[in-house]
Amino acid sequence: MTDTARKPRRNRKAEILDSAAQCFMERGYHATSIDDVAQRLGSTKGRVYHYYGxxxxxxxxxxxxxxxxxxxxxxxxxxxxxxxxxxxxxxxxxxxxxxxxxxxxxxxxxxxxxxxxxxxxxxxxxxxxxxxxxxxxxxxxxxxxxxxxxxxxxxxxxxxxxxxxxxxxxxxxxxxxxxxxxxxxxxxxxxxxxxxxxxxxxxxxxxxx
Amino acid sequence: MTDTARKPRRNRKAEILDSAAQCFMERGYHATSIDDVAQRLGSTKGRVYHYYGxxxxxxxxxxxxxxxxxxxxxxxxxxxxxxxxxxxxxxxxxxxxxxxxxxxxxxxxxxxxxxxxxxxxxxxxxxxxxxxxxxxxxxxxxxxxxxxxxxxxxxxxxxxxxxxxxxxxxxxxxxxxxxxxxxxxxxxxxxxxxxxxxxxxxxxxxxxx
DNA sequence: CGAAAAACATACTCATCGGTATGTTTCTGT
DNA sequence: ACAGAAACATACCGATGAGTATGTTTTTCG
CATH class of the missing domain: 1.10.357.10 (Tetracycline Repressor, domain 2)
Structure with a gap:
């Protein structure tokens, strides 16, 4: 039943990075809020700040x-x-x-x-x-x-x-x-x-x- | 005594435009505040908003x-x-x-x-x-x-x-x-x-x- | 000169957003 | 099973900045 372990563990940082790259590309750095990055992941700020200071x-x-x-x-x-x-x-x-x-x-x-x-x-x-x-x-x-x-x-x-x-x-x-x-x-x-x-x-x- | 009319009248908009262009170039649009644009002119917000909505x-x-x-x-x-x-x-x-x-x-x-x-x-x-x-x-x-x-x-x-x-x-x-x-x-x-x-x-x- | 308008300055409002503090859930190792 | 840590979510704080409202000064023009 390792199948229940759906979420890949080490890829979370990469997901955040991809989301951030997308947002920064579309709206630019300053126009992008951390909430934007989180929302694209279907998540909230807490997740982003857990991985990035x-x-x-x-x-x-x-x-x-x-x-x-x-x-x-x-x-x-x-x-x-x-x-x-x-x-x-x-x-x-x-x-x-x-x-x-x-x-x-x-x-x-x-x-x-x-x-x-x-x-x-x-x-x-x-x-x-x-x-x-x-x-x-x-x-x-x-x-x-x-x-x-x-x-x-x-x-x-x-x-x-x-x-x-x-x-x-x-x-x-x-x-x-x-x-x-x-x-x-x-x-x-x-x-x-x-x-x-x-x-x-x-x-x-x-x-x- | 037209010399007392120091300030060129029609150039004010161009001055603001130049200042804005400089600021936008240096810091980017979103990172630039209207106060930045005004400060570069030795002025304040009021002046900028008088010419631009x-x-x-x-x-x-x-x-x-x-x-x-x-x-x-x-x-x-x-x-x-x-x-x-x-x-x-x-x-x-x-x-x-x-x-x-x-x-x-x-x-x-x-x-x-x-x-x-x-x-x-x-x-x-x-x-x-x-x-x-x-x-x-x-x-x-x-x-x-x-x-x-x-x-x-x-x-x-x-x-x-x-x-x-x-x-x-x-x-x-x-x-x-x-x-x-x-x-x-x-x-x-x-x-x-x-x-x-x-x-x-x-x-x-x-x-x- | 004098009144109106233009050209600003000053002082506010209000929404946004980075960051934090504090929960709550989920996993992990024993 | 269960403590503790990891992985989040939620609620909040404080600063910044766009835009506005209201003064004050200067120019323009009759």
Whole structure:
């Protein structure tokens, strides 16, 4: 009769996290109340505060998991064999796919730590905040390094590395504003869309003369 | 003695608008209080509410002016002579420049009408909201049409027009997250940065074989 | 000048929301 | 079975902030 133990035990925190990510995406951090997050779970405040000490902690955890998704997707691409262009292409494709697959969490990541710049956070939260900022920087650095490597080996056009990295990533990350998953969406359809997104960035729109 | 009339009369609304745009950019719409907007002007609530009926109206007006800046910059580019690629390049450059020049207002535009989706707005505000949404759509349509024209005349690579437009615009608009004007910035330095942003989008990063 | 209107400032109201304190139920280990 | 802890629900507190009502000053105009 272990069947009566309906509720999965360890997933409760993840449920709260998912609910929070959904709410933060739809209404934004400040417009979301803890009651909103609880109500989406068919629950009340008590449950949320049993697992998370504050709204800030909840946001930071969504942000942290969102960044983890991005790194998890990027890591295999970093190990792709080939020249700079080949690796960069794999990285962009992996990133685009991750943005679509986890667009709820990534929407929250985009809101960023900036929403807490003016909050009087605890030292502990300040540390978490700094970790998240560092995490973002390290992510972008992966792209900058690979772009530079591609320019050096002649497989990429010489450009301003920093600006190019921001523009490329921005082009993919902007999808949080227009992509809304449909019921018919599958991992494969998202992957196809990701390829359409990456194509103009790699080859450019301008047809070579 | 018209000199005693120190205060410019018609600029008061614009001052409030500028202050609101700054606050909305820095802290976000919901985290900004009307007192914040007033305090930045060395003033109080009374002044703001004398010119604007509600916080929502204030936000919508910032959004409206922000879109106007974008259209004003885009219009001349639309009239550029040349093939699809030439026109698109001019459009992207104009847009990138406008994003940097008015990055305060455009940051607010990016927050979008979405922040009011859950507000019980008045019919009047609902109309304004719809106008802003339409305005955004028309803006993107300009790019989609020009990209299609470029593909038709062979000057642009064939791609998914809708996705490409969103990716290109996203690459430029993402600058609201990383661009912060320096005291040494001039119209010329911003223009140079805009060119660096547009270059990888037009020619692509991948060096042609 | 003088009266009306515009342009504010000040002082309130009231709803919302983060957080807490305190119950009540459910599980867990012995 | 039963103590204790975990997992919640409920009721409350205090601060914040949008909006308003009512002053007070300044400008405008006849």
């Amino acid at each position: 504050s709204k800030t902690d909840l946001f930071f955890d969504v942000h942290r998991v969102g960044m983890q998704y991005l790194f998890d997707a990027l890591d295999p691409a970093l190990a792709t064999p080939g020249n700079g262009a080949t690796v960069l292409h794999a990285m962009l494709l992996a990133h685009a796919t991750a943005m679509l697959d986890h667009h709820t969490y990534e929407s929250v990541v985009a809101q960023g730590v900036q929403v807490h710049r003016f909050n009087a956070t605890t030292p502990d939260q300040r540390q978490t905040m700094q970790d998240l900022i560092d995490s973002r920087d390290r992510f972008e650095d992966h792209f900058k390094r690979r772009i530079q490597a591609g320019i050096d080996d002649g497989s990429l056009h010489p450009t301003d590395v920093s600006v190019t990295a921001k523009v490329l990533l921005g082009g993919l990350q902007w999808s949080i504003f227009w992509y809304r998953p449909r019921a018919s969406d599958t991992a494969e359809t998202r992957r196809r869309l990701a390829r359409k997104m990456v194509a103009p960035l790699m080859q450019g729109v301008h047809a070579a003369p | 509600s916080k929502t109206d204030l936000f919508f007006d910032v959004h409206r002016v922000g879109m106007q800046y974008l259209f004003d910059a885009l219009d001349p580019a639309l009239a550029t002579p040349g093939n699809g690629a030439t026109v698109l390049h001019a459009m992207l450059l104009a847009h990138a420049t406008a994003m940097l020049d008015h990055h305060t207002y455009e940051s607010v535009v990016a927050q979008g009408v979405q922040v009011h989706r859950f507000n019980a707005t008045t019919p009047d505000q609902r109309q304004t909201m719809q106008d802003l949404i339409d305005s955004r759509d028309r803006f993107e349509d300009h790019f989609k049409r020009r990209i299609q024209a470029g593909i038709d005349d062979g000057s642009l690579h064939p791609t998914d027009v809708s996705v490409t437009a969103k990716v290109l615009l996203g690459g430029l608009q993402w600058s609201i997250f990383w661009y912060r004007p320096r005291a040494s910035d001039t119209a010329e330095t911003r223009r140079r940065l805009a060119r660096k942003m547009v270059a990888p989008l037009m020619q692509g990063v991948h060096a042609a074989p």
